[in-house]
Amino acid sequence: MIRQLIITHDPIDETALLADRKMSAGMGAVVYFLGVVRGEEDGQAITAIEYEAFQKMAEHQFNLLFEAMAKRWPIESVRLVHRIGVVKVNEPSLWVEIVAPHRGEAFAACQWLIDEMKRVVPIWKRPVASTAVG
Numbered sequence: 001m002i003r004q005l006i007i008t009h010d011p012i013d014e015t016a017l018l019a020d021r022k023m024s025a026g027m028g029a030v031v032y033f034l035g036v037v038r039g040e041e042d043g044q045a046i047t048a049i050e051y052e053a054f055q056k057m058a059e060h061q062f063n064l065l066f067e068a069m070a071k072r073w074p075i076e077s078v079r080l081v082h083r084i085g086v087v088k089v090n091e092p093s094l095w096v097e098i099v100a101p102h103r104g105e106a107f108a109a110c111q112w113l114i115d116e117m118k119r120v121v122p123i124w125k126r127p128v129a130s131t132a133v134g
Contacts, residue, residue, distance in 0.1 A: 001070040002077035005062050007053055007123075009085040012092040017081065023099045027076050029106040033114065035094035037087050041127040048128040051084045051093060053121075058082075061121045065113060073105040078113070082123060 002022075014034065021030065037049050062080065069075055081095040096113060100106040117123075 001066065001075050003063075003066045004077075004079040005059060005066075006081040007055060007058060007084060008081065009083065012081050012083060012095045014092065014095060017079065017095060017097070021097070021099070023076060027099050027101055029100050029103040030097065031100075031103070031106040031110045032095065032097040033110055034092050035096075035114075036092050037089050039089040044127065045130040046089065046127040047130050048086050048088045049093065050086045050126045050128055051082070051123055052126070053082070053084050053123040057122050062117070065116050065120070068116075069109050069113060072112075073100060073109045075100050075105070075109055078109070080113070080117075084123070086128065 012034075018032075023030065039045060039047075041049070066078055069078060075098055077097070077099040079095075079097045083093045087093045094114075096110055098106045098110045098113070100109065
């Protein structure tokens, strides 16, 4: 399985990621997910989320998840980009792409990866509160 992991302060360039997709003739499904910062966190208005990562451990945990995916589904490739630093409302903080032979396994793998990432990968978020305008 081909793997690409990017943890970056840079904005996610979705157009470039889509243009860089590679897949073999036997693949029939590409599922990708774009996670965008909402303007509310726990019922409070926010302007951004600040993401912080323990980079080496995050990379290690992602690689363990990719290994588990390869054993569970016939995935040809997984690519994941996660931003760290301050990400403003309506900007993407996460991009995930799964290439597989069929849509069922592509959707299932993508959902599983995101759920497990949130559970085990040491990336933390801190909401940046909106300031009152007077």
